[in-house]
Amino acid sequence: MSEQTKDLTAMAMAIMDKAYSPYSNFSVGAAIRTGSGNVYAGCNVENVSYGLTICAERNAIAQAVSAEGPDLKLEEVVITNRNAEGVSIPCSPCGACRQVIAEFAGPDTIIRYQGRNGEVRVSMEELLPDSFRF
Numbered sequence: 219m220s221e222q223t224k225d226l227t228a229m230a231m232a233i234m235d236k237a238y239s240p241y242s243n244f245s246v247g248a249a250i251r252t253g254s255g256n257v258y259a260g261c262n263v264e265n266v267s268y269g270l271t272i273c274a275e276r277n278a279i280a281q282a283v284s285a286e287g288p289d290l291k292l293e294e295v296v297i298t299n300r301n302a303e304g305v306s307i308p309c310s311p312c313g314a315c316r317q318v319i320a321e322f323a324g325p326d327t328i329i330r331y332q333g334r335n336g337e338v339r340v341s342m343e344e345l346l347p348d349s350f351r352f
Contacts, residue, residue: 223330226251226296229259234274234298237261241268243302246309248274250282253291253324258282275315279322292322297331308334311345320349 219227226249234247239262246262260277275297283290299309310331311319319329323342330339342349 222251223294223296226257226294227298227330229257230274230296230298233259233261234300237274238263240264241266245300246274247298248278249296250278250292251294252282252286253293254286256282256286258285273312273315275311276318279318283322290322291324292319292327293324294327295319295329297329299332306332308332310338316346317349320346 229249230247232247233249234245237245237247239245241264244262247259248261249257249259251257258278258281260274260279260281262274263272263277265271275295279292297309297311299306301307310333311329319327320342325341325343327342328339329342329345330337332338
């Protein structure tokens with residue numbers, strides 16, 4: 219694992235502690251590195267009206283777009299999670315997050331998350347084949 223990936227993982231773990239997840243007791247952190255080399259992080263923010271919940275991945279990407287503008291390109295995305303018992307469980311990005319990641323991903327973008335047998339490392343095409351495009 220590269221130093222950049224280790225740094226992203228540490229950032230995702232740290233911001234996960236700030237998640238607002240009183241309904242699911244499931245905290246998620248995400249850290250992204252953009253093509254310009256900048257890093258951004260986000261955590262999940264739940265709402266009693268569950269459809270209004272903001273996932274960590276989309277939170278981080280929104281921050282990156284706000285800082286870098288619409289030409290943002292993602293190089294790497296790291297997602298971490300922890301349940302109420304403090305245990306990381308297998309959990310890939312939800313469908314909405316996959317589509318938002320795809321919006322800003324390039325062909326070489328790497329996505330990392332907790333799988334059944336440890337960390338999963340996939341390309342955007344592997345994560346969301348045939349993503350919606352105009």
